[in-house]
Every structure is written in structure tokens, then in C-alpha cells.
Amino acid sequence: MADVRRLARRRAPRVVFDYVDGAAEGELSTARAAEAFAGVEFRPHVLRDVSRVDTGTEILGRRVAMPVVLGPTGFTRMMHPAGERAVARAAARAGVPYALSTMGTTSARDVAAAAPGGWNWFQLYVVRDRGRVREWLRQAREAGMDVLVVTVDVPVAGGRLRDVRNGMTMPPSLRWGGLAQAMTRPAWWFGFLTGEPLRFATVEGAPDDLAGITNLMFDPAVTLRDLEWIRAEWGGRLLVKGVQRVDDAEELVAAGVDGLVVSNHGGRQLDRSPTPLELLPEVAAAVGDRTEVFLDGGVRSGADVAAAVALGARACLVGRAYLYGLMAGGEAGVDRVLAMLRGELVRTLALLGASGVDGLDADVVRLR
Numbered sequence: 001m002a003d004v005r006r007l008a009r010r011r012a013p014r015v016v017f018d019y020v021d022g023a024a025e026g027e028l029s030t031a032r033a034a035e036a037f038a039g040v041e042f043r044p045h046v047l048r049d050v051s052r053v054d055t056g057t058e059i060l061g062r063r064v065a066m067p068v069v070l071g072p073t074g075f076t077r078m079m080h081p082a083g084e085r086a087v088a089r090a091a092a093r094a095g096v097p098y099a100l101s102t103m104g105t106t107s108a109r110d111v112a113a114a115a116p117g118g119w120n121w122f123q124l125y126v127v128r129d130r131g132r133v134r135e136w137l138r139q140a141r142e143a144g145m146d147v148l149v150v151t152v153d154v155p156v157a158g159g160r161l162r163d164v165r166n167g168m169t170m171p172p173s174l175r176w177g178g179l180a181q182a183m184t185r186p187a188w189w190f191g192f193l194t195g196e197p198l199r200f201a202t203v204e205g206a207p208d209d210l211a212g213i214t215n216l217m218f219d220p221a222v223t224l225r226d227l228e229w230i231r232a233e234w235g236g237r238l239l240v241k242g243v244q245r246v247d248d249a250e251e252l253v254a255a256g257v258d259g260l261v262v263s264n265h266g267g268r269q270l271d272r273s274p275t276p277l278e279l280l281p282e283v284a285a286a287v288g289d290r291t292e293v294f295l296d297g298g299v300r301s302g303a304d305v306a307a308a309v310a311l312g313a314r315a316c317l318v319g320r321a322y323l324y325g326l327m328a329g330g331e332a333g334v335d336r337v338l339a340m341l342r343g344e345l346v347r348t349l350a351l352l353g354a355s356g357v358d359g360l361d362a363d364v365v366r367l368r
């Protein structure tokens with residue numbers, strides 16, 4: 001994955017790479033997520049028959065090829081012109097779900113048409129205009145998306161200092177230094193200039209900087225009552241993404257959600273927020289018998305996926321991992337990242353003495 005990330009850095013302009021790679025404030029949460037995964041020690045069983053290893057599992061009652069979900073990410077066509085369509089196709093081929101973001105640059109209908117065999121989800125940011133929310137839910141439903149992921153850790157935009165320094169705007173308005181650097185990425189420019197104009201599929205008439213869009217659009221007054229309204233409007237399965245405390249998890253389960261994502265948005269929102277992998281066991285112990293608990297933040301390998309599942313996750317969402325693949329090599333890059341995650345998961349399971357994902361439990365890991 002480090003090599004894929006390096007290749008991504010070489011292919012995409014710095015302003016784009018930094019938008020993906022960066023995080024909020026001092027980027028402490030992102031660094032801690034990586035440290036947490038590094039601190040996992042496996043406790044393998046030997047002399048187990050692992051001649052056949054199956055990475056398949058069930059998420060929300062449906063079979064998937066491995067416990068991985070391609071998480072929602074905004075502006076995906078900026079990373080590569082193939083954008084969300086490429087990601088959805090790669091997910092469908094790999095047999096894992098993909099969640100389209102509210103901040104996506106491809107409509108729900110176009111994503112569904114690009115990957116008709118895939119399991120596509122929709123991620124919702126609750127904006128002030130509830131009519132717009134209702135319209136997005138309708139479009140997602142019509143596109144066959146049957147799981148809604150409501151992200152709740154963005155009452156206001158995070159302070160992403162790399163973006164501020166780079167003048168990261170929509171579309172990008174680079175300063176001279178950034179522009180000069182971007183000139184050294186002609187293939188990216190060619191794709192950017194010859195592709196469909198980069199448009200935010202969902203926001204009209206918004207200011208052109210990221211924090212401005214976020215603060216104008218996203219409703220900082222959203223509470224549990226709004227979630228109940230969304231649940232009623234949606235009528236299908238609903239996950240809440242951005243859970244960072246056990247008591248909030250309890251409250252959400254009592255409110256009837258179908259699943260929770262223990263997540264701090266990849267460290268892109270509140271810096272110094274709890275490290276998801278460290279919080280996961282507590283949340284899983286408290287509500288894991290009543291709901292499906294997912295994790296994201298810092299998942300970069302199949303061994304990381306195995307660690308998270310062993311510590312209580314039903315599956316992991318990944319963000320940057322597939323975006324590095326997309327920047328490095330378009331659709332083939334996302335395919336490659338998914339193949340790597342799967343290959344590493346197979347190898348980790350075999351070396352752990354587990355022939356399947358159900359062999360991943362608290363007994364096979366220790367936090368150093």
C-alpha cells in the first residue's frame with residue numbers, strides 16, 4: 001500500500017493528493033490510527049487445516065466476498081476522471097459494497113448504471129434544506145441503493161490545514177506554487193480537461209471553497225430527532241457513521257439503527273478524537289449483540305482488516321486505500337488495491353490458523 005500511495009503522489013497534483021492524504025489540524029488522529037494497527041499482535045494457532053481459506057462473510061444479511069466496504073468519499077472524479085463509476089465497478093467485481101457520497105461527483109443513477117451487479121449504498125449528509133434530503137433519498141432508492149449511511153461527525157467542516165495552504169477549492173484554484181507543481185502531472189491534467197466537467201453532483205450555487213460549502217450546507221443543528229425523520233423517510237436499512245463514544249452507540253441502538261460505524265472520519269474532522277480501533281472493542285461489547293458494528297480509519301492492509309474483525313468489527317470501511325489506487329492507476333488501480341487487501345487477508349487467516357473470517361475473534365489478537 002505504501003507503494004500505491006507513492007505512485008498516487010507521483011501521478012496526482014499535490015493539491016489533490018493532499019486532499020486525500022491529509023487530515024485535520026495536527027493530523028494526530030490519523031497518525032494514531034496507524035499506530036493502533038501497528039500495535040496489534042496476532043496470536044496464531046498452529047497445526048490447523050488451512051488448505052482452504054474463505055474470506056466471505058455476511059453484512060446486513062447479505063453475503064460479501066470479504067469484510068470490506070468501499071467507504072464514501074467526496075469529489076472522487078477529481079482523483080481520476082473515471083471517478084465513482086470506476087470505484088463502483090471495481091467494488092462489484094470484488095464482491096464488496098460501495099457507498100456513494102453526498103459529496104460525490106457522479107449521480108446515484110449513473111453509479112448504479114455503471115455497476116448494475118454491485119451492491120451500492122448511499123451516504124447522506126444532512127443539509128438544512130430537508131426537501132433536498134428527501135430528493136436525494138428518492139434518487140438513491142430509485143437507483144436501487146438499499147443501505148443508507150448517515151454521517152454524523154460533520155456538524156461543521158474540519159480544519160484541514162493542507163487544503164488551506166494549497167488553496168483547495170472547487171474546482172481547484174491553485175496558487176502559483178501549486179500550479180507549477182501541478183504542471184508536472186500532465187496525464188492528470190489531460191484527464192481533468194478532457195473529461196466531463198468536474199461538478200459536485202449535489203450542490204448548486206454554493207461557495208467555492210470546501211469549508212464554505214460544508215458550513216453553508218451541512219446543518220449543525222441535527223439531532224437524534226432528525227435521524228428518526230430520516231429513518232421514516234428512507235424506510236430501509238440505516239447505518240450511522242461517525243460514532244465515537246459507547247453511550248452514543250447505546251443511544252443509537254435504542255433508536256433502532258441497523259448498524260454503526262465506529263469512525264472519526266479518517267482523522268479529517270475532530271483531531272484528537274478517539275482512535276477507532278481502540279474504541280471498537282468497547283462498542284462491540286456494549287452493542288454488538290444488538291447491531292452490526294463497523295470500523296474505519298487507518299485500514300491499509302488485509303492484516304488490518306483481520307485485526308479489526310478480530311476486535312469486534314463486522315467489516316471495515318476503507319477510504320484512502322482505494323483512493324490511492326484510483327489516483328495511481330484509475331479503475332485498474334482500485335482493482336489492484338482490492339486484490340491486495342484480499343490476498344493479504346487470505347494469507348493472514350492462513351497464518352493465524354483460521355480457515356474463515358469466523359475464526360477471527362478476541363482470542364487471536366492482543367493490543368500491545
Ligand code: FNR
Binds near residue numbers: 072101263
Ligand atoms: C472521506 N470521508 C467521507 N466520509 C463521508 O461520510 N462522506 C464523505 O463525503 C467523505 N469524503 C471523504 C473524502 C476523502 C478524500 C477521504 C479520504 C475521506 C471519510 C471516509 O468515508 C472514511 O471515514 C475514512 O476515509 C476512513 O479512513 P481511511 O480509510 O481513509 O484511513
